[in-house]
């Protein structure tokens with residue numbers, strides 16, 4: 001989706017006002033990344049990429065904005081972006097959105113003795129995303145929110161492609177590799193059982209017979225840890 005939203009400039013003084021009293025949630029080598037304001041809004045900061053990539057032409061803030069909108073159009077719970085601003089002085093964009101009340105799936109799993117129900121649900125959630133043509137490359141458990149009514153929602157939605165048709169088997173298999181990116185998530189899923197996750201996924205997606213055999217082959221190729 002190459003429809004670019006409009007970003008408006010933000011001055012240093014305005015930024016100070018916007019972030020007054022905010023708590024820092026995430027930072028990295030380039031600086032602050034995620035702030036939480038006292039009125040429960042998130043300010044997410046996007047820094048320019050050093051290497052020359054497509055991010056120069058289609059910056060991550062714009063992708064984030066467009067993806068969040070398209071997800072909601074498809075009925076997938078995600079962020080409702082409010083402001084897209086450009087901080088010229090620091091060469092970075094920022095997006096603001098109301099906090100979705102919930103905890104990340106990773107934190108939720110860390111706080112329960114048996115999280116199997118959450119992982120059963122993860123399989124069907126993946127089916128929903130894939131059936132809706134959504135390939136979310138940052139699909140780790142820190143980017144899935146468990147909301148107060150136990151629905152799942154997505155945050156950190158910059159790195160994603162969204163199509164009008166369901167994902168093919170290759171993309172599905174690649175998405176399982178993305179799911180294994182974080183060590184904590186791998187440990188959690190290994191304990192639960194990769195086979196159990198895949199069985200649940202295939203049943204919910206209606207993938208059987210030769211398509212199931214092919215998917216397993218692809219997963220062995222793209223996410224070998226799942227089939228060891």
Ligand SMILES: Nc1ncnc2c1ncn2[C@@H]1O[C@H](COP(=O)(O)OP(=O)(O)OP(=O)(O)O)[C@@H](O)[C@H]1O
Nearest residue numbers: 025026033034042098099100101102104142155156
């Ligand atoms: N809408 C939201 N509702 C609730 N919590 C949120 C929301 N957005 C962000 N957070 C919290 O802020 C943290 C970081 O947000 P996000 O994943 O967008 O940033 P990030 O820069 O990608 O961090 P990381 O690289 O660690 O994934 C999340 O793990 C979550 O705890």
Ligand SMILES: [Mg+2]
Nearest residue numbers: 142143155156
């Ligand atoms: Mg994240």
